[in-house]
Amino acid sequence: MIYIIYFFIMTPEAERFNGWAAMLGFVAAVGAYVTTGQIIPGWF
Template sequence: MKNQTTETPRVEEGKVIAERLNGLAASIGCLALVGAYLTTGQIIPGVV
């Protein structure tokens, strides 16, 4: 059996920042969806 080390894999800093921005954009999109629904009663204003 080989010696196994218990090193944890390192995550690139750029990927962490990208994931945080993606989560922020998704949160803003959800808030915009709720806001549009509350003000107009439609999920996509102007469509049906």
């Protein structure tokens, strides 16, 4: 039941935006790791 409701709430445009944001965040995280050598600069 919950999965059916969730499917109707998220539109394809929202899923596309979330995927784009996740890819951008992943690239930013890899770039930060490559340049600083830390997973989260300033924390670890």
